[in-house]
Amino acid sequence: MHSNISKMARHLRLKLKPSSLAFRLSVTGLAMLPVLPLHAISAKKEISQYSEVINNNKLTVVSVKSPNTVFDNGQSLHGFGYDLMRKYAKSLNVELDFKIVKDNAIALQLVADGKASMALTNAPLEAIEEKNLSFFSATCGNMNALEQNGLDSTISLAVSNATDPIAQTATGFTCKAKEDGSIDQLASFYNHNIVEPEAWDLIERNLKLRMPIYQASFQREAEKYDLDWHVLAAMGYQESYLKPNSISPTGVRGLMMLTNNTAKAMGVTNRNDPSQSIEGGAKYFDSLLSQYDGIALPDRAWYALVAYNMGPNALSTIQRKVQAQGNNPNEWINVYSYLKSNQSANSKYKQAVQYVTRIRAYLEHIQINHAEPEEIEV
The missing domain is CATH 3.40.190.10 (Periplasmic binding protein-like II)
Structure with missing residues (x-):
C-alpha cells in the first residue's frame, strides 16, 4: 500500500x-x-x-x-x-x-x-x-x-x-x-509564446524608437481616467505599432485606430493627430470599462479590450451564447473559451483572441522593460 x-x-x-x-x-x-x-x-x-x-x-x-x-x-x-x-x-x-x-x-x-x-x-x-x-x-x-x-x-x-x-x-x-479543463484554458490565455520569440527584438526596437515620443500623452490620459498607461501603450502598439498615420482597409485610422463614428463620439476631430487619438482611445476604453463595471478586474479589462476590437454589441451576442451553454457570461475564461473554440469558424473571433492576448503580452513586456523600478512591500 x-x-x-x-x-x-x-x-x-x-x-x-x-x-x-x-x-x-x-x-x-x-x-x-x-x-x-x-x-x-x-x-x-x-x-x-x-x-x-x-x-x-x-x-x-x-x-x-x-x-x-x-x-x-x-x-x-x-x-x-x-x-x-x-x-x-x-x-x-x-x-x-x-x-x-x-x-x-x-x-x-x-x-x-x-x-x-x-x-x-x-x-x-x-x-x-x-x-x-x-x-x-x-x-x-x-x-x-x-x-x-x-x-x-x-x-x-x-x-x-x-x-x-x-x-x-x-x-x-x-x-x-x-x-x-480550466488549467488548460488559463494556460492558453496566458500563453507566453503568443508573440513569436524572434519578433521581440523588432518589437523592442520599435518601442525604444517610438515610445518616448508618445509616453507623456499615454501617461496624461491614463491619469485623467485612472488607467494604467502601460495598458494604453500596449493597445497603441497592437493597433498601429505606435504609428500615427496608420489606416486599415476598413477605414479605422490613427495611433489608436478609431472608427470615424467612435472618434466623433469621443470628441476627436483629427484621427491622425497622435495626441487626439490617444485621448480618444483612452476615453473610449474607459467608457467600455464602465460598461462592464459589474465584472471584477482583471476580467473587466479583457472584456473592454474585446469590445474595443469587435464592438460591445458583438461581445453581448457572445455572452448570450455562453449563457445558453450554461456557463457564466461574466467570467472571462468562459468567454475566452467560447471565442477560442469557435475561432476556426469565425475570423472575427480569431482576431479578438489574438487582439486581447497580444495586448496582454505587450503589457507585460512594457511593464518589465519600460517602467520605473517599483518598491514591493511585504
Missing part, C-alpha cells in the same frame, strides 16, 4: 513533511485524507490554516512576479497563477488577499511564520524543504498545459503542513481544475 501511495504522491509532485506518514488519495485524485497518529499533529498549532481562512473569510497567498504566477497591471493583478488562486478562493467562498513579494525566500518564510495561507512559487523544491514546508503541484501534475504555452511547469503551492485541510482542499481544487 505504501508503494502505491508513494507513486501517486510523486505523480502529484506532493512532498510530505517528516511528521506526516502518508496521504490516502481517492480514486479520482480529487481528495486527500491524511492518515496520522495523534502525536503527529500535536506539534502543530491547534487552529489550522484552513480554519483561519474560513473564520477570517480571507485566503492569503504570497508570490513573486513571473510570467506564470502574477503581474500587476497598475489597476489589478493578473496571471495564470493569480487566476487559479482566484478560482480557488471562490470555491472556498472567501476573499483572496494576494500579496506580491520580492523573492521566494520571503514568500516561503511568510508561510512558515503563519502569516500567509500558502505560497504560489517557482522556488526549487530544496528551498521549500529547507523551510520545513510541504508542497504539491499547482496544476495537479498538468505540466504539459504550461510547457506547451511557454510557461514554467514547476509552479508549486507551499503550505505549512501537509496535514492541514488547506492542503486537502487546494489539491482537490487543482485536480478538479485539471479534469474540467
Whole structure:
C-alpha cells in the first residue's frame, strides 16, 4: 500500500513533511485524507490554516512576479497563477488577499511564520524543504498545459503542513481544475509564446524608437481616467505599432485606430493627430470599462479590450451564447473559451483572441522593460 501511495504522491509532485506518514488519495485524485497518529499533529498549532481562512473569510497567498504566477497591471493583478488562486478562493467562498513579494525566500518564510495561507512559487523544491514546508503541484501534475504555452511547469503551492485541510482542499481544487479543463484554458490565455520569440527584438526596437515620443500623452490620459498607461501603450502598439498615420482597409485610422463614428463620439476631430487619438482611445476604453463595471478586474479589462476590437454589441451576442451553454457570461475564461473554440469558424473571433492576448503580452513586456523600478512591500 505504501508503494502505491508513494507513486501517486510523486505523480502529484506532493512532498510530505517528516511528521506526516502518508496521504490516502481517492480514486479520482480529487481528495486527500491524511492518515496520522495523534502525536503527529500535536506539534502543530491547534487552529489550522484552513480554519483561519474560513473564520477570517480571507485566503492569503504570497508570490513573486513571473510570467506564470502574477503581474500587476497598475489597476489589478493578473496571471495564470493569480487566476487559479482566484478560482480557488471562490470555491472556498472567501476573499483572496494576494500579496506580491520580492523573492521566494520571503514568500516561503511568510508561510512558515503563519502569516500567509500558502505560497504560489517557482522556488526549487530544496528551498521549500529547507523551510520545513510541504508542497504539491499547482496544476495537479498538468505540466504539459504550461510547457506547451511557454510557461514554467514547476509552479508549486507551499503550505505549512501537509496535514492541514488547506492542503486537502487546494489539491482537490487543482485536480478538479485539471479534469474540467480550466488549467488548460488559463494556460492558453496566458500563453507566453503568443508573440513569436524572434519578433521581440523588432518589437523592442520599435518601442525604444517610438515610445518616448508618445509616453507623456499615454501617461496624461491614463491619469485623467485612472488607467494604467502601460495598458494604453500596449493597445497603441497592437493597433498601429505606435504609428500615427496608420489606416486599415476598413477605414479605422490613427495611433489608436478609431472608427470615424467612435472618434466623433469621443470628441476627436483629427484621427491622425497622435495626441487626439490617444485621448480618444483612452476615453473610449474607459467608457467600455464602465460598461462592464459589474465584472471584477482583471476580467473587466479583457472584456473592454474585446469590445474595443469587435464592438460591445458583438461581445453581448457572445455572452448570450455562453449563457445558453450554461456557463457564466461574466467570467472571462468562459468567454475566452467560447471565442477560442469557435475561432476556426469565425475570423472575427480569431482576431479578438489574438487582439486581447497580444495586448496582454505587450503589457507585460512594457511593464518589465519600460517602467520605473517599483518598491514591493511585504
